[in-house]
Amino acid sequence: MKKFSFLVMIIIFVMMFPGKGQAASGHSNIYLDGTELVLATNAKIETMQNNIMIPVRVVVENLGFNVAWDKNKQSVTINNDSTVIHLVVNNKSGYVNGNKVTLPIGPALKTDTVLVPIRFVSEQLGLQVNWDNASKKIYLISSDTGSGNPGTKPEPNPDPGTEPTTPGELALINSISYSENRLMIATKGSIEPKATVMSSPNRIVIDIPYAKFSETFGTSQQLDSYLQGSFHVVGYPDLYQVRYSLYNNSPSTVRIVMDLNYAKVYTIHAEGNLLVVELKTTDPSNPGTPVGGNGKKIAVIDAGHGNQDPGAIGITGKKEKAFNLAVALKVDQLLKNEPKIEGVLTRNNDTFLELKERVKIANDLNADVFISIHANSSGSSAASGTETYYNNDRSKALANVMHKYLVRATGFKDRGVRYGNFHVIRETKMAAVLLESGYLSNKQDEAGLFTESLQNRVAQGIVDGIKEYFGLE
Structure with missing residues (x-):
């Protein structure tokens, strides 16, 4: 399932919408797991704003996903039975199952080809991307391809003439x-x-x-x-x-x-x-200090959004990223008083991290739990309440415990524990939950979320929930 979802994701960032086009007689200089991809005649690698941009319609064709191009809206929709991906030309923001993702540069339209930045392919997918500047070749290597050992990645096809130098040569x-x-x-x-x-x-x-x-x-x-x-x-x-x-x-x-x-x-x-x-991964709140190896349980606390990604905007203009960070910092301080729990923040200031980077921090640490802090928004100002999301069976128990304390802390309407297909709780390898504390689009919820007293209660509730889950009460 992991490889399947990975392959779904690759398409949104290295795809070309349907067009006529015939196979070019030359080389594309793009390789997927060692196989050269054949591009349409008018497709080529380009550099835009210092970003290497690639069109890879053949990836879509080879993997068999549905692709729809809306000419009027200049948008691309890619879907299968469980995933819907949406991108708009010249827009840095995209959506995966309604979850916002950010590109370093918006997709570009060239004739009948959509180009996307190769760096975004690497950051979002767990895809190894090797760029050979001398030969102008790109090697895409999927994380599940290997020689029989879990996690082993094959070496990219060498460029002709890369044999070792003879003695005396530089x-x-x-x-x-x-x-x-x-x-x-x-x-x-x-x-x-x-x-x-x-x-x-x-x-x-x-x-x-x-x-x-x-x-x-x-x-x-x-x-x-x-x-x-x-x-x-x-x-x-x-x-x-x-x-x-x-x-x-x-x-x-x-x-x-x-x-x-x-x-x-x-x-x-x-x-x-x-x-x-x-x-290597270290504790971002205490740079240079390796985490783990001391017998403590590791809890990664993720403050959603950050910097250029504000998250939801409240009814009076307050930003979700500020609420998320404020609570995460309070949780971190509380965890410092817990002798059997080591807390790690994915960010401790107004920094932007890709979703994949947040997941990588937790997975590299082999963390025991991952808690992502958020606030919600709705097109209706009447929507209100607290809800908790999980993605898989290993996370259900954590979700139920965390939700109990979160609802008690906010005092808002109990909207229940729900399944969610969010990247940060889907790709993490440990029990993981995403907490939606309240609705910024609701005047009463927003006012409460930005009070010191409620933030303190939510932070304490998160710590109490983690302790109960670990059986440390």
Whole structure:
């Protein structure tokens, strides 16, 4: 079921709506699990606002999903029996089963082709995306494809001529990219990288001796006359910039610097012709401190929305993201007094995180529970009340306990415990619930939600619910 839902999601971000078009005689330069995808004649990879945009109608055709194009509304709807996905051209906001998702750049319409950013494909789907800047090839690798071992991903098809260099030759750096908290360095030849952690400011320095930039490196990535360059990282709270340069000529050494927002734990390893530096999950409210291993139960507290994604807007203009964060911070403080529970916040300030990033924090920690805090909205100002959502059987018991305390804390109408197909409670591997505390579209609910007393009660109710679920009362 996990792979099935994953394949549903891939289509919304790498699809082309139905059109005539014949198969091109050339190469598409896009590979899905090692198989080259054949695009329509007029379809091609493009770069827009520093985003690599791809049209992949064949992904839709190969996976057999229904696709509807509304020419008047300039919208695409993709569905199967359980999922409905909606995207609009030039709009950064999309919807999956009514749950809002945000793209770094809106889908673009080129002739009869819809283009979407490849970065969004990676962030939303758990899809491994490798971009070979030298050959301009994209490798899409599904998380369930492997060699028989769970979680194993196949290596991308190597570009012809990527065999190791002969003794005495310099290794080549073909491209540098960042996705899914992984710095990916495409290389040719044998390398022996040396990584160093530095502070004031926090950064990770990777030196690759006996290496140089390839002749094609600077064609699509910044590289000035001094053989230096950089790019900013958007959408990842751990890292804000990657810098690179030919640091030394004797021996020829390429230096890559990851400028961090705070100290991070990392691993470095090779995946075929890729050198991967992966930032490991730590407690965002206490950066640099690994979580777990102390016998405590781990509770991940997720404040929904953030930054450019305000969530629901109240009847008097109040923003859901502010309520969610205020309660999450209160829960975090209360959990610090619980000797057998370790609380972890997905965000502790007005930061935007993709849904996939929130899930990854919890899954990487092997958390025991995931609590996502939200407030609701309706087209009718009469709608009012508190409801709790779960997605699977392992989460039902947690949902029932949390709802009991939440209703008691808000004092609003009890709208019950319900099934929901929200990403953050569907893709998490532990018991997970989404709490809708009240309706911002209702004047009375909104007024109550933004009082200190109600927020304190909700925070305490969340902690009490977690304790009862763990049997710590």
